[in-house]
Amino acid sequence: MFLDEVKIFFRHGRQFVPDVTKVELTPLFRGRPAISKGITVEDAAHAAALCPVRAILLSPFRIDLGVCVFCKECQFAFPEKIRFTNDYKIATNVRENLVITEGEDNPVLLDPEKVRKEIRSIFKHALKLRQVSAAGDNSAEMELNAAGNVNFDMGRYGIEFVASPRHADGVVITGPVSQNMSAALQICYDAIPDPKVVILAGTDAISGGIFQDSPALNREFIKAYHVDLFVPGNPPHPLTFINGVLEMIGRIKRNKTRHCKIDD
Amino acid sequence: MKSSRDFQNKNMEKRFTTITTNPGKVKLADIPLLDYSIFQSVVDEFLAVPSNHCLAYYAVPFQDYLKFIVCIGCDETHVIQVFSHHQPKTPTEIESLTQRHFPLHIFEREIHELYGIEFPGHPWLKPVRFPHDRFVVADDMDHYPFYSIDGEELHEVGVGPIHAGIIEPGYFRFICNGEKVLHLEIQLGYQHRGVERLFVEKPHLLQKAVLAESICGDTTIGHSLAYTGLTEVLGDINFSKRLLLERNIALELERIALHIGDTAALCTDIAYQFGQVVNEALRTIVINTMQTWCGNRFGKGLIRPGGSHYRLSPELCYTLTNNMKEVLERYLQVADRIFAMPSVLSRFEGTGRVTSKQAALIGVVGMAARSSGVRRDIRWSHPGSGFDQPEFSPLIFHKGDVWARAMLRKAEVGQSVAMILSMLGQLTGEEQTIPSFDIALQPDSFAISLTEGWRGEICHSAITNENGEIMHYKVKDPSFHNWMALALAVRDQEISDFPVCNKSFNLSYCGNDL
Numbered sequence: 001m002f003l004d005e006v007k008i009f010f011r012h013g014r015q016f017v018p019d020v021t022k023v024e025l026t027p028l029f030r031g032r033p034a035i036s037k038g039i040t041v042e043d044a045a046h047a048a049a050l051c052p053v054r055a056i057l058l059s060p061f062r063i064d065l066g067v068c069v070f071c072k073e074c075q076f077a078f079p080e081k082i083r084f085t086n087d088y089k090i091a092t093n094v095r096e097n098l099v100i101t102e103g104e105d106n107p108v109l110l111d112p113e114k115v116r117k118e119i120r121s122i123f124k125h126a127l128k129l130r131q132v133s134a135a136g137d138n139s140a141e142m143e144l145n146a147a148g149n150v151n152f153d154m155g156r157y158g159i160e161f162v163a164s165p166r167h168a169d170g171v172v173i174t175g176p177v178s179q180n181m182s183a184a185l186q187i188c189y190d191a192i193p194d195p196k197v198v199i200l201a202g203t204d205a206i207s208g209g210i211f212q213d214s215p216a217l218n219r220e221f222i223k224a225y226h227v228d229l230f231v232p233g234n235p236p237h238p239l240t241f242i243n244g245v246l247e248m249i250g251r252i253k254r255n256k257t258r259h260c261k262i263d264d
Numbered sequence: 265m266k267s268s269r270d271f272q273n274k275n276m277e278k279r280f281t282t283i284t285t286n287p288g289k290v291k292l293a294d295i296p297l298l299d300y301s302i303f304q305s306v307v308d309e310f311l312a313v314p315s316n317h318c319l320a321y322y323a324v325p326f327q328d329y330l331k332f333i334v335c336i337g338c339d340e341t342h343v344i345q346v347f348s349h350h351q352p353k354t355p356t357e358i359e360s361l362t363q364r365h366f367p368l369h370i371f372e373r374e375i376h377e378l379y380g381i382e383f384p385g386h387p388w389l390k391p392v393r394f395p396h397d398r399f400v401v402a403d404d405m406d407h408y409p410f411y412s413i414d415g416e417e418l419h420e421v422g423v424g425p426i427h428a429g430i431i432e433p434g435y436f437r438f439i440c441n442g443e444k445v446l447h448l449e450i451q452l453g454y455q456h457r458g459v460e461r462l463f464v465e466k467p468h469l470l471q472k473a474v475l476a477e478s479i480c481g482d483t484t485i486g487h488s489l490a491y492t493g494l495t496e497v498l499g500d501i502n503f504s505k506r507l508l509l510e511r512n513i514a515l516e517l518e519r520i521a522l523h524i525g526d527t528a529a530l531c532t533d534i535a536y537q538f539g540q541v542v543n544e545a546l547r548t549i550v551i552n553t554m555q556t557w558c559g560n561r562f563g564k565g566l567i568r569p570g571g572s573h574y575r576l577s578p579e580l581c582y583t584l585t586n587n588m589k590e591v592l593e594r595y596l597q598v599a600d601r602i603f604a605m606p607s608v609l610s611r612f613e614g615t616g617r618v619t620s621k622q623a624a625l626i627g628v629v630g631m632a633a634r635s636s637g638v639r640r641d642i643r644w645s646h647p648g649s650g651f652d653q654p655e656f657s658p659l660i661f662h663k664g665d666v667w668a669r670a671m672l673r674k675a676e677v678g679q680s681v682a683m684i685l686s687m688l689g690q691l692t693g694e695e696q697t698i699p700s701f702d703i704a705l706q707p708d709s710f711a712i713s714l715t716e717g718w719r720g721e722i723c724h725s726a727i728t729n730e731n732g733e734i735m736h737y738k739v740k741d742p743s744f745h746n747w748m749a750l751a752l753a754v755r756d757q758e759i760s761d762f763p764v765c766n767k768s769f770n771l772s773y774c775g776n777d778l
Contacts, residue, residue: 008538011594026555052468053474071470071564131430134433135455136455137478138432139481141432145429161429163429180394181433188426215396215461217458
């Protein structure tokens with residue numbers, strides 16, 4: 001009996017990702033785009049018209065990852081100009097940093113100066129989060145679950161999702177926030193003790209994504225509160241989320257050369 | 265699209281039109297318009313046959329009337345029967361069909377909520393999802409008309425809308441006698457995003473494709489296939505057999521990933537951590553295979569009208585074959601272990617039972633139906649142009665308990681792996697077409713598209729106006745039918761068994777709320 005389980009464990013081998021900062025994702029993974037300089041006005045207008053969510057901004061040509069649904073159709077239309085790289089470290093605390101401009105191929109950075117001081121002094125070694133799905137489509141929710149699974153195991157850094165907002169240090173919101181869910185989201189937020197962190201996971205949460213024009217949404221909550229971390233993606237990859245949170249709480253430091261170090 | 269008159273009385277006017285393909289279309293004007301009394305009798309006639317079931321029944325607002333369209337799926341003859349009736353837009357009363365055909369209860373509730381139509385005789389015309397465009401705007405989420413029972417020994421337990429884990433919101437109210445659940449009522453609607461309206465308002469086909477992917481992110485492939493099927497049939501687009509095979513490989517890959525993930529979650533809910541971690545790791549392999557194929561772990565971006573950006577190259581086929589064989593071998597090894605454990609079986613067996621009779625009565629679809637002995641599978645009943653596996657036969661379990669739903673998952677993983685390997689063998693070297701977003705849709709038409717997603721039957725239908733623009737879009741996720749099955753499953757169960765019952769169905773909140 002017990003031997004069976006030992007056999008299965010051996011058959012599966014080691015599953016965990018040893019270092020979440022050094023994973024190379026498959027080349028096709030759609031992460032941070034890189035845009036070549038010199039896209040013509042016509043091509044730019046064409047790309048903007050193709051974009052399903054108005055994530056493409058013009059003069060200069062930019063892609064807003066807070067709105068982008070990572071469908072990559074603009075790359076298929078203009079492969080020599082736009083290229084989605086497999087760089088998954090795209091979470092940041094500054095909304096403007098999610099806007100990728102033509103001619104730049106730099107990582108999306110988090111600004112340590114703008115992280116609230118209490119986040120790093122209190123939550124650096126333990127951060128308990130309450131997740132609220134506010135009309136999320138269940139893909140971002142499944143990826144957040146996966147962030148805690150045997151592969152990604154963010155529990156090793158003291159980051160965990162908890163059942164009660166009373167036990168939580170912050171809220172992770174997925175989904176575009178429906179009118180029908182807005183009151184429950186507010187109640188949950190109010191129940192979390194201060195100081196509290198707000199994390200938006202996924203394009204839907206950051207901007208509404210494909211649902212941004214829907215009359216069934218109520219995004220007052222998002223407008224009313226300071227957001228500590230934007231985690232783009234459709235859905236965000238667990239590694240995007242884990243790296244973003246680790247950087248926010250000051251466990252890893254990154255600069256333009258993409259050097260990463262986990263600080264235990 | 266030909267009209268069949270087999271069942272029709274030659275002396276009478278045509279009473280229904282028959283769609284013989286899936287996806288299929290018909291001119292809107294060709295859908296017979298019946299008096300409500302005749303409409304009822306035709307519904308009675310069709311639904312008297314147990315292998316027929318109602319795929320969709322909804323109302324479409326026109327200038328000065330509401331057009332009620334019903335689509336009956338005939339499983340044995342593999343066709344879809346469509347007919348309609350009209351009612352004035354001002355609130356009317358029409359006799360409820362639910363008394364005789366219970367599966368229609370949810371459709372009539374939806375129509376009532378949107379247009380204020382009264383259905384005398386309906387057992388409970390309660391809200392379905394509190395849509396933003398509901399008829400009575402004053403109805404609000406906080407005042408759902410729950411049933412209650414008075415009694416000194418009874419108490420009520422309310423759970424939600426936010427639950428303990430990372431899952432979607434929904435509200436459950438139990439009426440309990442001690443630990444025993446007498447009644448569960450489920451209030452949904454928290455996830456409502458106005459999906460159907462956005463399908464009409466967003467003009468570009470790419471926007472609609474992205475929207476279809478987001479109806480229900482865990483069923484990205486299932487809903488995307490239903491949408492693209494609809495677009496392609498309305499646009500008279502032909503595509504290669506290779507594309508068809510690749511799409512069906514994606515559909516089965518999604519089924520495998522979700523079934524393995526659910527096996528893990530069932531283990532979580534009975535505190536069997538070993539089964540949980542091993543299955544989670546196996547699911548990771550499956551969804552990472554999807555990511556290697558198309559760059560997204562859920563298959564977002566893979567399914568597009570008219571073609572695909574992501575061809576299954578020989579190297580990918582090789583990876584897919586190896587991964588499938590590896591995952592199946594390891595999954596069966598751990599699943600055999602799980603289902604041999606007395607402590608697992610004592611929690612699964614006999615828990616959350618939905619009998620075959622109940623399942624047939626309430627019109628359960630998909631894997632929930634198949635684990636209660638009801639043969640309901642679009643891959644078998646309406647394969648049409650969307651599915652090419654002549655030897656396919658649905659797997660059926662009869663006990664209808666958590667064990668049966670877990671075992672069905674185990675069996676279907678094996679079946680889907682075999683299907684993928686077989687389809688990979690059939691892939692030929694045909695050129696892959698690239699997606700097209702400039703497809704002109706047939707004007708004044710009605711189209712319907714069915715897919716067997718991993719939960720069950722997904723039904724999308726659309727109506728185009730005289731300019732070939734979509735003027736009405738209707739989405740039905742299998743959860744729309746199956747939430748009722750969960751409510752019945754927990755009756756007379758311990759309330760502590762609710763999580764494992766819920767997980768054994770793993771129904772969609774956003775698929776219901778839209």
